[in-house]
């Protein structure tokens with residue numbers, strides 16, 4: 001295995017490989033696993049990847065930049081990430097329908113009402129027909145929308161990660177760090193902060209890249225699983241707690257070269 005890789009813009013031809021990387025890299029993510037264990041409508045994490053990437057590629061690169069890491073020897077895609085950018089906003093701009101208001105499912109969060117309650121026992125009263133996992137989905141999406149509304153009110157200049165996945169066979173060789181640095185270097189040059197909605201496992205890596213926890217959403221997965229009688233994965237007694245962390249990195253001085 002060669003050790004060098006380089007970063008390149010993503011194209012639509014990359015989509016099948018990127019969907020496979022998403023599928024493999026989230027295969028052990030407990031929140032994803034619980035949603036995939038839905039008794040009648042199992043969630044397929046990679047199924048939404050093609051549409052989401054096409055959508056992001058349709059946006060100008062001044063708003064979203066999608067980047068892949070490619071092994072210099074084999075040409076294989078090792079991982080990919082996306083950076084949302086709000087860099088040229090005028091203070092009076094009122095547009096909130098930006099890339100980051102899309103959820104993983106491509107829904108426009110800005111058209112949804114703000115959440116009334118954001119808590120473990122959240123029940124969306126407007127949608128009593130939703131089952132437990134659909135309510136969980138609504139709750140986490142509403143929490144994210146609420147956070148991004150607070151952290152990036154209209155007129156805020158900032159950058160934010162809109163996805164990061166590294167193929168499990170190539171984790172631990174600096175691919176994630178390089179894809180993050182690609183964005184944080186730009187953010188430092190622009191003197192803007194960056195934020196990310198971190199998966200449970202990825203938080204230590206973001207810490208190493210200069211991010212700090214700003215807010216959290218703790219989910220008692222067993223609480224939600226029990227309502228649909230979903231048993232934990234074989235060999236486990238419990239689903240356990242899953243923590244989404246909202247992490248921020250303040251801009252750092254750019255070294256003179």
Ligand SMILES: CC(C)(COP(=O)(O)OP(=O)(O)OC[C@H]1O[C@@H](n2cnc3c(N)ncnc32)[C@H](O)[C@@H]1OP(=O)(O)O)[C@@H](O)C(=O)NCCC(=O)NCCS
Nearest residue numbers: 025164165166171172173174175176177198199202204205
């Ligand atoms: C999180 C992820 C992107 C990290 O990618 P990676 O290429 O393995 O990360 P790197 O090799 O660049 O690691 C950078 C640093 O973070 C550390 N690190 C990476 N993953 C870590 C983890 N799970 N726990 C603790 N430290 C971790 C590395 O040890 C390294 O530290 P070092 O530079 O001091 O040696 C990858 O594990 C992944 O795709 N995970 C599943 C999908 C996911 O959760 N994505 C994040 C969505 S918000």
